[in-house]
Amino acid sequence: VRSLVRKLSDNNWEIPKGHIPNMRVPGRLFVSEKLLEGIEPGTIDQIANVATLPGIQKYSMAMPDAHLGYGFAIGGVAAFDVEEGVISPGGVGFDINCGVRLIRTNLQKEDVVPHIKRLTDELFSNVPSGVGSKSRFKASDKELDSAFLEGAKWAVDAGYGVEADVEHCEGNGFLEGADTSHVSSKARNRGKPQLGTLGSGNHFLEVQYVDEIYDPEVASAFGLEEGQVTVMVHCGSRGAGHQICTDHLKELSQAVKRYGIEIPDKQLACAPAQSKEAQNYFKAMLCAANYAWANRQMITHWTRESFEKIFGRDADDMEMSLLYDVAHNVAKLEEHSIEGRKKEVYVHRKGATRAFPAGHPEVPSAYRDVGQPVLIPGSMGTPSFILCGSTESMDVSFGSACHGAGRVMSRAHAKKEFHGQSIKEDLEAHGITVRATHPSVIAEEAPGVYKSSSEVVNVVHELGIARKVARVIPLGVAKG
Numbered sequence: 396v397r398s399l400v401r402k403l404s405d406n407n408w409e410i411p412k413g414h415i416p417n418m419r420v421p422g423r424l425f426v427s428e429k430l431l432e433g434i435e436p437g438t439i440d441q442i443a444n445v446a447t448l449p450g451i452q453k454y455s456m457a458m459p460d461a462h463l464g465y466g467f468a469i470g471g472v473a474a475f476d477v478e479e480g481v482i483s484p485g486g487v488g489f490d491i492n493c494g495v496r497l498i499r500t501n502l503q504k505e506d507v508v509p510h511i512k513r514l515t516d517e518l519f520s521n522v523p524s525g526v527g528s529k530s531r532f533k534a535s536d537k538e539l540d541s542a543f544l545e546g547a548k549w550a551v552d553a554g555y556g557v558e559a560d561v562e563h564c565e566g567n568g569f570l571e572g573a574d575t576s577h578v579s580s581k582a583r584n585r586g587k588p589q590l591g592t593l594g595s596g597n598h599f600l601e602v603q604y605v606d607e608i609y610d611p612e613v614a615s616a617f618g619l620e621e622g623q624v625t626v627m628v629h630c631g632s633r634g635a636g637h638q639i640c641t642d643h644l645k646e647l648s649q650a651v652k653r654y655g656i657e658i659p660d661k662q663l664a665c666a667p668a669q670s671k672e673a674q675n676y677f678k679a680m681l682c683a684a685n686y687a688w689a690n691r692q693m694i695t696h697w698t699r700e701s702f703e704k705i706f707g708r709d710a711d712d713m714e715m716s717l718l719y720d721v722a723h724n725v726a727k728l729e730e731h732s733i734e735g736r737k738k739e740v741y742v743h744r745k746g747a748t749r750a751f752p753a754g755h756p757e758v759p760s761a762y763r764d765v766g767q768p769v770l771i772p773g774s775m776g777t778p779s780f781i782l783c784g785s786t787e788s789m790d791v792s793f794g795s796a797c798h799g800a801g802r803v804m805s806r807a808h809a810k811k812e813f814h815g816q817s818i819k820e821d822l823e824a825h826g827i828t829v830r831a832t833h834p835s836v837i838a839e840e841a842p843g844v845y846k847s848s849s850e851v852v853n854v855v856h857e858l859g860i861a862r863k864v865a866r867v868i869p870l871g872v873a874k875g
C-alpha cells in the first residue's frame with residue numbers, strides 16, 4: 396500500500412488523483428505508519444472510487460479504523476454539494492444509524508465486580524440479542540410510525556427513559572424530515588418486533604469501568620472519574636434499517652444509470668442529491684435513523700431495570716444518566732466552511748463518528764464549552780475510549796472521527812483462527828464476563844479480529860480532530 400499513497404504529514408496520507416481515472420478530488424487516509432501496513436489495497440481503491448462521485452467536496456476520506464465495506468470503506472467520510480452532489484446508501488451502510496451510547500453510574504468498580512456475573516446474565520436476558528432476535532415489545536403500526544418519526548423522544552414518552560436522555564443524544568435523538576411513505580411494508584414488518592434488541596455479534600451491551608483519565612477538565616464536564624462504572628450500548632436499526640437500505644439500493648441502482656452517472660463500482664449506486672430517488676432514500680434513511688435512537692433508548696431503559704434488580708436500588712439513586720449517544724452510520728445535511736465559504740453539504744459518515752468542537756450549536760449545552768463526546772468502542776477484551784470533538788475536526792474531516800478499532804479479520808477467518816470457548820475462558824481469567832448466543836459469536840468477535848483501539852484513537856488524538864478524555868475497560872459484556 397505504501398506505493399499507493401503519499402505522506403502529507405504524520406497520520407495524514409494522500410491518495411493522488413491519478414490513482415484511478417476520473418477522481419474529482421484526492422483521497423485522504425488518516426493512519427499512523429504502523430496502521431498503514433494493515434490497510435488493504437482494496438480499501439485505498441474504495442476511497443479513490445468515492446472521489447469520482449459528482450459534487451464531492453475537498454477529498455474522500457477514511458479514518459484510522461478503515462477497512463473494506465460495501466462500496467464505501469468502513470471509516471469513510473465524504474461530503475457532497477447539496478445541488479451538484481449525490482446521496483449514496485453505500486456511504487451510510489446497511490445498519491443505518493448504528494451508533495454508540497454511554498450511560499454513567501455513580502457505582503465504583505468494587506461495587507460491581509462481585510455481582511458482575513449475575514448482572515451480565517440479567518442484561519443478557521433483558522435485552523434480546525442475536526441476528527433475528529425479537530423484543531418483548533411488539534410495536535403497533537402507530538408506535539412504529541412514532542419510532543420512525545420521533546426516535547428517542549417517542550421511546551421516552553412511551554415510558555422508556557427520562558427527558559434528559561433525549562437532550563444527551565446527537566440531534567436530540569431524532570432527525571427531522573423522516574417520511575414513512577418511503578418505507579416498505581417488508582421493512583415495517585421487520586421493524587415491529589425488534590425495538591429494544593441488540594442484533595448480531597458486533598453489537599453489544601457492556602459494563603465497564605474508567606481506568607484512566609487523560610483530560611481531567613473535560614472528564615469532569617462529562618461526569619467521569621477514575622474507578623467509575625459505565626455502560627456502553629452499541630447497536631443500530633436492525634432489520635428495518637437493513638431492509639430500507641436494500642429497497643432503496645434497488646431503486647438507486649436503476650436511477651444511477653438513468654441520470655448517466657458513471658460509477659467505478661456498482662455498490663456506489665447513487666442519484667443527484669435533489670432527485671426524487673435520492674430524496675426518497677434520504678427520507679426513509681431518516682426513519683431508520685430515528686428507529687435506531689428509539690432502539691438504543693429502550694435498551695437503556697432495560698439496562699436501568701437490570702441494575703435496579705441486581706443492586707436493589709433505584710436507577711436515579713445510582714445516577715444512571717446518559718453521557719451521550721452518537722450515530723456512526725448516517726448521512727446528514729450540515730453546514731461546513733469550505734474554502735472560506737459556508738455551505739450546506741450532505742455529509743456521509745459510514746463507520747465514522749461526528750466530532751463537533753466546543754461552541755458548535757449542535758453540541759448539547761452541558762458540553763458546549765468543551766466539545767461533543769465521541770465514543771469509541773475497542774473490543775470485548777481491550778479498552779474503549781471517550782474522546783471530545785476538537786476544532787481541527789471542522790477543517791480536517793467535516794467534523795468527524797473514527798468509530799471503533801475496526802476489523803482486521805473476516806468472521807469466516809476468525810472462526811478458523813479462534814475457539815469461542817477458550818476465548819471466553821481467557822477473558823474470564825482477565826476478569827471479563829462474556830455472554831453470547833453461541834460460542835461462535837465469541838470467536839468471530841475475539842479481541843484479535845480488531846485493530847488496536849489505542850493505536851487508532853491515538854491517530855485522531857494526534858491529528859487533533861478528537862482528543863482523548865478517558866479510557867474504559869470491560870467487566871461484563873452481553874454480545875449481540
Ligand code: 5GP
Nearest residue numbers: 597599772773774775779799800801802845
Ligand atoms: P461496527 O459498528 O463497525 O460493527 O463496530 C464498531 C466497533 O465496535 C468495532 O470496530 C470494534 O472496535 C468495537 N467492538 C466490537 N465488539 C465490541 C465489544 O464487545 N466491546 C467493545 N467495547 N467494543 C467492541
Ligand code: MN
Nearest residue numbers: 490493630631
Ligand atoms: Mn451495526
Ligand code: MN
Nearest residue numbers: 493494629723
Ligand atoms: Mn456500529
